Each structure stands twice: as structure tokens, then as C-alpha cells.
Amino acid sequence: MLELIYETHATTTDNEAGIATGWLPGELSELGREQARELGERRGDVDVVFSSDLGRALETVEYAFLDHDVPVFLDWRLRECDYGDLNGATVAELEAVRARYVDTPFPNGESYHDVLARTDSFVRDVKRRWDGKRVCVVAHSANRWAFESLAGGTPLARLVTEPFQWQPGWEFRL
Numbered sequence: 438m439l440e441l442i443y444e445t446h447a448t449t450t451d452n453e454a455g456i457a458t459g460w461l462p463g464e465l466s467e468l469g470r471e472q473a474r475e476l477g478e479r480r481g482d483v484d485v486v487f488s489s490d491l492g493r494a495l496e497t498v499e500y501a502f503l504d505h506d507v508p509v510f511l512d513w514r515l516r517e518c519d520y521g522d523l524n525g526a527t528v529a530e531l532e533a534v535r536a537r538y539v540d541t542p543f544p545n546g547e548s549y550h551d552v553l554a555r556t557d558s559f560v561r562d563v564k565r566r567w568d569g570k571r572v573c574v575v576a577h578s579a580n581r582w583a584f585e586s587l588a589g590g591t592p593l594a595r596l597v598t599e600p601f602q603w604q605p606g607w608e609f610r611l
Contacts, residue, residue: 439564441609442480442573443584446494447472457531459517459524459546462492465500469493473500476575479605481505484570487563489515494575501575514555517577521546539594549579549593556583560611584609 447469451458465473476497488498490511498509521543523531542548563572574580582596588609 439560439568439611440571441560441563441584441611442483442571443581443607443609444476444480444497444573444575444605445581445603446489446491446497446575446577447476447500449493451493451525455528457520457523457526457528458491458493459520459526460491461524464492465496469497470500473497475605477501477503477505480573481507482571483507483573485510485567486573486575487512487515487559488575489513489517489577489580491516491577494577498575512559514559515574515576515580516555518549518552518579519543519546535597536594539597549582549597552579553583553586553593556580557587560584560587564611581607584611587611 447465449458449463449469450466451463453466486498486502486507486509488494488509488511490513502509520526520531522545523543539549542551578601582593585591585596586593588611
């Protein structure tokens, strides 16, 4: 069994401005940099860290684990949902239409089921090498929904309509 600790990337300037960054890189705000340092203190006992390759996740990992002796790997499969034409739209614009794109891709983007498939592929690969270990993943909201669906069977259609409530990590057994 894989013990997977999921952490959302720290707060970005886009988060503070109400922007849904999507596949754009984003950058941490001052609050985000402090949250990232706290993440490192909170999760210093993990065996390995995997991160999305998008800028805001990379920056979170850099602040969190720079002084830790833990391997860090980047994986594109941990990217946020590609909102296509809505990358960089306001959060309000995205929330108004998000439920339409569980199975159908965003225009010029992907669906939340596409994210689920990417995340499932990631989990299968990580289990082969890191089964029985504490694995920390730093990624995005769509990946958390995918982990929740994979671990507990919660339908994505329900997860994507629930309001986001930040917390200091989620733990999954896969």
C-alpha cells in the first residue's frame, strides 16, 4: 500500500487576484512562500517528493524541501487541468462552467477525467517503486479530486462542484 500525502501548491499571486491559472506557470505570493516553508516543516519525514512541473508547484517544493535530504521528482502528469481557452480566466468564470467539463474537454484543453487518467497512471508507476513508503505529492486542485476519486470512489462530477477548502495536506492510502 502506498501512503500518499497530497499537498496543494502554496498560495500564488493569481490565487490572491482570483485568477484560475490552469497550465500557466504562476508564482508564489509572500504568503505562499511562508506556507511553503511551513510545508517543509510539516512534511520533513517523507521518503520522496513528487511535484507538478508547473512553476507554482516547483517554487513550493523549492521553499519546502531545499534543506531536506529527500529526493524530489517532477512529473507533468501532476499538472492542473488544462482549461484551454480559460487558462488565466477568473475563478468565477471557471467555477460557472467547471461541471460541464468532467467528461468533455475544455475548449482547446482537457477534461477532469483526462486529469484522473494522468493521475492514475502516475499512481501506478509510483506504487511500483515506492510502495510501502511515505510519498509527498505537491500539485493542484484537480489532482486532489483525482486522488479522492481513486482512493474513495467519489465521483468527479461531485468533487468538482464542491467549494475548495484549504487544509495542511490530505492523506490517501492507495
